Amino acid sequence: MSTALQRWALVGGVALWAGFSIMAQTTLMAGHWYTLPSPDPGDGELQQSLAALVPARAEGSWAAVHVLYSACRCSQRVFDHLFESPRPDGVYETVLLVGADEEIERRAAAAGFDVRVLTPEALESEFGIVSAPLLLVLGPSAELRYAGGYTERKQGYDVQDVQIIETLQAGDDPAELPLYGCGVSKELQQLLDPMGLKYD
Amino acid sequence: MKDTLKAILDTIRLPAELTQFEDRYLARVNKIATWFFVLHLPVFVLVAYLNDTGPGMAVLLTAAALIGPVVALKTFENPRNVSLMHGFTSMLMGGLLVHFGQGPVQIEMHFYFFALLAMLAIFANPMVILLAAGTVAVHHLALWYFLPESVFNYDAPLWVVLVHAAFVVLESVATCYIARSFFDNVIGLERIVQARTKEVDEKNKQMRLVMDNVEQGLLTVGSDGVVAQERSAVVDRWLGECRSGETFVDSLARVDERTADAFEAAFDQLGMGILPVECSIDQFPSEMAFDDRHFGLEYKPILRGEELVQLLVVLTDRTAIVRQEQLETEQRETMSLIERSREDQVGFLEFFDEAKVLVGAISEDLCEDLPLLKRTIHTLKGNSMLYEVHSIAKVCERMEDAMSETQRRPDATLLDELARRWDRLKQSLRVVLDAEERDAVQIRPEQYRELIEKALATPTHRELANMLMSLRLEGTRERLERVGEQAQRIGNRLGKRDIRVEIQDGGLRLEPARWATFWQAFVHVVRNAIDHGLELEEERGARGKAGGGTLTLSTSTEAGVFSIRIHDDGRGIDWDRVRTKAAAAGLPHETSADLEAALFHDGLTTRSEATLYSGRGVGLSAIRAACEERGGEVRVASRLGEGTAFEFRFPASEMAPSPTEYLAA
Incomplete structure (x- = not known):
């Protein structure tokens, strides 16, 4: 190979490498910085689907639905928080777990949570939800009072679910926190991670 | 604005330009x-492991990010480009972290x-920092193009994004300034030194031009004896190339160890x-010769206070001058010899x-042993001095010095x-050395007249034959x-100017060829008498002796013995x-006879220092x-402070051959 050709091959190789690196960086960061879509609290179908999750014994009381994704690191932190911190009195809490995970199910049951395991497709088709972790709070009349994230910053230490519920119970409307975490639906995952570096 | x-x-x-x-x-x-x-690879793997973010992916992506800098380090010719690659990589690593x-x-x-942006100042290249900042900017722009919400997330207002960017810009500007200052004041210092060095080199070149175009070799020697690099080109031509750090002694030793x-x-x-x-300075050698060339050496000390800083040495090629002097000397010698040959051809x-x-014996190495060679050289030197052939005498003197030093035969040079030198001398004297002229019997007018008168009065043919024979003989008076x-x-030459010479020949005549060897050796005794025996006038005065001294030379016959005698009234022999x-020397020294024998022993001298003469x-x-060799014996009589007499006694028959012997020969 001639010297000029070698030089061009080198420059081309370095350019390819730099382009690939920038792309990889971009897609990795997108997953972290992108504020995931949260459902519209006024969505009637969603309200109905959520209301169906509340058993008869808990009707008339506040209910919290935790949409968590077993493969999502952000959801893992919320799990730890839910299962290890004191829960608010008189609030029915249930977990919509995307992707089966026996350990999580065991811990949730031990902590007094109802758990429903479902697929990403089921979550989207039944609830129209495409991202996690997502906190949904229903009022005593099964109306959707809160749909948003748990923390003010991504994976922040301060998981504010209890404060949000208490604020709602006090008759105030808390600000909806941004939803940082993972895309659950295939479409969202492909959008956030076109190179397949983060999601399988 | 443009400015x-x-x-x-x-x-x-x-x-x-990239400096060394x-x-x-x-x-x-x-x-x-x-x-x-x-x-970063193991660190990122650990971070990924602790955060459950995929150690395997950490290995893969970090290794991919490392390809750029590793390839650049191995293949890029310009190190600044490698640094640029590091600027880019640093931001990739930030993203992975x-x-x-x-x-x-x-x-x-x-x-x-932010930490890495600051650290990039170490490359002393603002472009590296700008590239890193640019990488982040491109990355954000790509992200914005790809997912606008990801950059302006949670509805952050524009000013928040601008504040974010301002810190990057601020740090980049400051770090660029630091990098450039680092380049100018540290990295660039070398550049400044190079520029100054170039100026000095230019001046040195001009100086060298001057030095190389004078006919003298100029060089300086440091107090450590090392030759300075700046010197005339002829120095290297004459003495051989001086290596860096070489002393002048080493340079000289290459051509002349004695100097x-x-x-x-x-x-x-x-x-x-x-x-x-x-x-x-007076102790330094002022001349040297090698390869048939002659050089003069002059010295000028360069002092700081009284401390020697450098020694300026000026080498001058004196070959032409010396050769001219030699030619002139040789011409003078030739003229003097021609004059002498006219005065005393025999x-x-x-x-x-x-x-x-x-x-012939010396140059063709015919002398069997060292003492004989020494005697031969010494005799040649003495004879040459007597006939003022100084060029030959000087060569002999150098041979004697070399032999004293090495105890070996003189070298081929x-x-x-x-x-x-001998060949040149022979060539110059060819006119007076014509073989036919040499063999002719010359007779002065008064001798011719005397011969006719004696022939008329001679009673026998034998007496007439003897008279004719005597024409070939040399009177001892001459x-x-x-x-x-x-x-x-x-x-x-020795400062003894008023030596009186008394001659008593007894009217004797000798066959010149037969006695030539003796008279040649006799010169040694004469030189000893003048050099060792006769005192300087002041010394004689102090001892109550008058004048510059008397040398008595005589020949005589008595009872069938022919004597040649030399007597001086000098200081005598210190027995x-x-x-x-x-x-x-391990010689017998008990009796007077022992001491006389020792006096004639080869190599024994009472002098602590040799002169040109003895x-x-x-x-x-x-x-x-x-x-x-002539069948004779030597007698010596000497008293300390009164003088010395040598008597050489031979059978009278040795003086000259008879007419019959001559014809038979």
Whole structure:
């Protein structure tokens, strides 16, 4: 190979490498910085689907639905928080777990949570939800009072679910926190991670 | 505005030329940076493991990010380009850290970007920082293009994004300034030094031009003896190329060890500062010769206070001058010899014939042993001095010095020099050395007249034959007069100007060829008498002796014995000293006869130092040998302070052959 050709091959190789690196960086960061879509609290179908999750014994009381994704690191932190911190009195809490995970199910049951395991497709088709972790709070009349994230910053230490519920119970409307975490639906995952570096 | 823009561009862009120092510095820093990024791999794997973000992916992506700097380090020719690659890579690594370090401290992981931006100043290249900042900007822009919400997330207002960007810009500007200052004041210092060095080199070139175009070799020697690099080109041509750090002694030793030794001794003395500088300078060798060339050496000390800083040495090629002087000397010698040959042809031809034999014996290495060679050289030197052939005498003197030093035969150079000089001399004298003229019997008018008168009065044919034979003989008066003149010439050179010579020939005549060897050796005794025997006038005055001394030369016959006698009224022989010397030499020294024998022993001398004329202990042994060759014996009588007499006694029949013997021969 001639010297000029070698030089061009080198420059081309370095350019390819730099382009690939920038792309990889971009897609990795997108997953972290992108504020995931949260459902519209006024969505009637969603309200109905959520209301169906509340058993008869808990009707008339506040209910919290935790949409968590077993493969999502952000959801893992919320799990730890839910299962290890004191829960608010008189609030029915249930977990919509995307992707089966026996350990999580065991811990949730031990902590007094109802758990429903479902697929990403089921979550989207039944609830129209495409991202996690997502906190949904229903009022005593099964109306959707809160749909948003748990923390003010991504994976922040301060998981504010209890404060949000208490604020709602006090008759105030808390600000909806941004939803940082993972895309659950295939479409969202492909959008956030076109190179397949983060999601399988 | 244009000026501001230009100033900014000038700050960002480094001069295209890369100095050796920058090259070496960047090579080192780039290597360190590559290893720094390579070490990110295990750290990122650990971070990914702790945060459950995929250690395997951490290995893969970090390794992919390392490809750039590793390839650049191995293949890029310009180290600045490798640094640029590191600037780009640093931001990639920041992105990977933020990804694998996601969790409660993910925001803090962003500090990596700011820390690395600052650290990039180490490359002393604002472009590296700008490239890194640019990488982040491109990355954000790509993200914005790809997912606008990801950049302006949680509805952050524009001003928040601008604040975010402002910190990057602020840090980048400050770091660019630091990098450029680092380049100018540290990396660029080498550039400034190079520029100054170039100026000095230019001046040195001009100086060298001057130095190289003068006919003298100028050089300086440091106080450590090392030759300075700046010197005339002819110095290297004459002495051979001086290596860096070579001493002048080493340079001289390449061409002339004796001069090198003399210089070293004098230089040490100068360095010690015991003697005044002027006195020390006088000790340095002032000339040297090698490869048939002659050089003069002059010295000028360069002092700081009284401390020697450098020694300026001026080498002058004096070959042409010396050759001219030699030619002139040789011409003078030739003219003098021609004059002498006219005055005393017999004496001159004797000298020449003997010198020819001696030169042949020396230059063709015919002398069997060292003592014989020493005697031969000494005899040639003595005879040459008497006939003022100084060029031959000087070569002999150098041979004697060399032999005293090495106790070996003289080297081929000296032998060759002697042979060449002799050939030139022979060539110059060819007119007076014509063979036919030499063999002709010359007779003066008064001799011719006397011969006719005696023939008329001669009663027998035998007596007439004897008279005709005597025409070939040399009167001893002429010989003794010649010796007397030689003695006075030697005396003049030694500062003994008023030597009186008394001659008593007894009307005797000798066959010249038969006695030539003896008379040649007899010169040694004459030189000893003048050099050792007769005192200087002041010394004689102190001892109550009048005048410059008397040398009595005589020949006589008595009871069938022919005697040649030489007597001086000088200081006499110090027999005690002879005894001491004989004892030291392991010779018998008990009786007067022992001491006389020791006096004639080869190599024994009572002098502690040899002069050009005597003092080497070979002269008396030579005369004894010549005397014994003619069947004679030597007697010596001497009293300390009163003088010395040598008597050489031969059978009278040795004086000349009879007409019958002559015809038979």
